[in-house]
Amino acid sequence: MIEIENLNAWFGENHVLKDVSLKVAKNGSFGLVGESGSGKSTVLRTMTGLVDDWEGNIVVHGHELGPKRDKTFYRQVQMVFQDPFGSLHPRHTIDRILSEPVSVHKLGDSDRRVVKVLEQVGLNNSFRFRYPHQLSGGQRQRVAIARALILEPSVLLLDEPTSALDVSIQAEVLNLLAALRRDLGLTYIMVSHDLAVVAHVCDDIAIMNHGRIVERATASQLAQGSLEHPYSQQLYKAAGGYDRAVIDSFVDWD
Amino acid sequence: MRQDKLLSVKNLTVTFSTSKGPVNAVRGVSFDLGRERLGIVGESGSGKSQTGRAILGLTAANGSIAADEMQFHDVDLRNLSPRQWRKVRGARISMIMQDPKYSLNPVMTIGDQIIEAYREHHKVGTKEATHRAIEMLEAVKIRDPQRVFKSYPHEVSGGMGQRVMIAMMLIPDPELLIADEPTSALDVTVQLQVMAILDDLVRERGMALIFISHDLHLVSSFCDRVLVMYQGRVVEEIRASELDQAKHPYTQGLLNCLPKMDGNHNDLPVLQRQASWAEG
Numbered sequence: 001m002i003e004i005e006n007l008n009a010w011f012g013e014n015h016v017l018k019d020v021s022l023k024v025a026k027n028g029s030f031g032l033v034g035e036s037g038s039g040k041s042t043v044l045r046t047m048t049g050l051v052d053d054w055e056g057n058i059v060v061h062g063h064e065l066g067p068k069r070d071k072t073f074y075r076q077v078q079m080v081f082q083d084p085f086g087s088l089h090p091r092h093t094i095d096r097i098l099s100e101p102v103s104v105h106k107l108g109d110s111d112r113r114v115v116k117v118l119e120q121v122g123l124n125n126s127f128r129f130r131y132p133h134q135l136s137g138g139q140r141q142r143v144a145i146a147r148a149l150i151l152e153p154s155v156l157l158l159d160e161p162t163s164a165l166d167v168s169i170q171a172e173v174l175n176l177l178a179a180l181r182r183d184l185g186l187t188y189i190m191v192s193h194d195l196a197v198v199a200h201v202c203d204d205i206a207i208m209n210h211g212r213i214v215e216r217a218t219a220s221q222l223a224q225g226s227l228e229h230p231y232s233q234q235l236y237k238a239a240g241g242y243d244r245a246v247i248d249s250f251v252d253w254d
Numbered sequence: 255m256r257q258d259k260l261l262s263v264k265n266l267t268v269t270f271s272t273s274k275g276p277v278n279a280v281r282g283v284s285f286d287l288g289r290e291r292l293g294i295v296g297e298s299g300s301g302k303s304q305t306g307r308a309i310l311g312l313t314a315a316n317g318s319i320a321a322d323e324m325q326f327h328d329v330d331l332r333n334l335s336p337r338q339w340r341k342v343r344g345a346r347i348s349m350i351m352q353d354p355k356y357s358l359n360p361v362m363t364i365g366d367q368i369i370e371a372y373r374e375h376h377k378v379g380t381k382e383a384t385h386r387a388i389e390m391l392e393a394v395k396i397r398d399p400q401r402v403f404k405s406y407p408h409e410v411s412g413g414m415g416q417r418v419m420i421a422m423m424l425i426p427d428p429e430l431l432i433a434d435e436p437t438s439a440l441d442v443t444v445q446l447q448v449m450a451i452l453d454d455l456v457r458e459r460g461m462a463l464i465f466i467s468h469d470l471h472l473v474s475s476f477c478d479r480v481l482v483m484y485q486g487r488v489v490e491e492i493r494a495s496e497l498d499q500a501k502h503p504y505t506q507g508l509l510n511c512l513p514k515m516d517g518n519h520n521d522l523p524v525l526q527r528q529a530s531w532a533e534g
Binding site for chain 2: 166167170174193195201219220222224235239241242246247248250
């Protein structure tokens with residue numbers, strides 16, 4: 001479904017992705033974990049065409065991606081961003097936010113599509129003509145997911161979709177994402193700094209540091225803590241809370 | 255650790271007047287604090303930050319504070335004049351905010367900012383203050399304090415910036431430090447390292463710490479005691495070591511809805527909020 005091979009990317013002189021390769025099967029979910037600056041979001045941004053300077057092979061649905069993405073690509077692949085406050089237009093109603101992709105792609109029938117997608121993300125029709133500021137953070141993130149879903153894509157790229165949310169709201173959004181994958185047969189690539197979130201959502205996980213994948217694991221390997229690379233072990237231990245002995249053993253990976 | 259009472263808050267209420275009428279952000283919060291580490295945990299809008307800000311008299315202009323008691327040693331914090339507040343803030347009670355990017359002055363070197371904090375409360379010359387500032391940067395485990403001293407905030411990383419904030423807040427030697435989400439803008443490993451530094455300094459100096467955070471697990475592994483807030487009220491007070499025996503359904507719900515690394519993808523239990531929690 002998605003195959004990335006030897007992906008390299010640069011920001012000017014800065015070599016930010018180094019030989020990243022990954023494969024995601026249809027209806028699979030792949031997680032990228034790492035700290036800030038590890039390049040995890042850059043993988044998604046390169047896929048969607050938000051990074052210009054890159055090399056390597058990205059194959060989605062058997063089509064190899066060139067320097068430009070066309071409309072059919074964006075119908076297939078949609079992205080959900082981290083910050084539901086920054087990613088929705090503050091002066092557009094939810095209805096307008098959701099119908100814009102429909103008119104861009106000339107799909108028509110936007111009325112029915114908006115109603116349907118709102119229902120899919122668990123918002124009732126009363127939200128349709130509100131503005132983003134009248135919604136809570138969790139509701140806004142549902143709108144962002146709805147905007148991605150309205151084109152009926154087969155792949156969702158999720159960039160820290162819950163890290164701006166309270167934990168109780170995070171649980172609701174993670175459940176929603178799991179249900180959507182089940183019901184619509186979606187394929188996910190999810191990026192997060194939170195090992196537990198990724199372990200919960202994804203079957204296959206890659207841990208990134210300084211633009212490189214340093215370790216791959218399955219969710220069950222992660223559950224047992226059977227990680228080999230010292231960096232991923234450190235990340236795993238850090239997820240366990242404040243423990244003085246563990247902290248003193250930390251090494252800087254700069 | 256709680257033999258001497260440092261701070262006593264009784265029935266604290268913070269009310270904001272808004273265009274839609276008054277909003278009670280904090281409603282009847284009471285607690286005593288000794289030389290200990292107290293965690294205040296809650297979700298956004300629970301009033302945890304407003305509780306911390308009220309103690310320092312930093313409530314925004316459209317807000318008003320009411321309390322039966324707000325006693326810090328011999329000082330009644332309820333009706334201080336701006337001049338009296340300046341004697342308390344920084345010198346005796348200090349605060350670390352969430353994001354060093356916004357709380358450090360971008361056009362002033364780090365060294366000058368720390369010196370300013372020190373000389374505000376101590377009458378010393380530049381040389382002595384410089385010496386103390388560099389010592390303080392060493393104390394927060396900055397490897398090259400001379401270089402950082404001369405740097406501007408944008409030239410250091412987030413973790414380093416937060417260590418600088420800690421250095422700046424601790425250099426006047428306050429008795430109570432309020433840390434409002436001091437590490438939530440940082441990566442996990444850096445977050446823990448910054449907390450370890452905070453932990454050491456608070457212990458060495460015998461300070462009291464109020465640690466405000468949304469992360470129940472982190473707080474309970476770090477603090478002695480935790481207040482759990484919901485819609486402006488304290489719904490549960492619990493010893494950090496006994497968190498697994500939390501009784502209030504809200505605290506239990508918060509703990510249960512966290513994803514766990516157990517390899518299963520089952521739906522997470524969702525918090526079922528009850529109106530009665532807000533009434534207390």
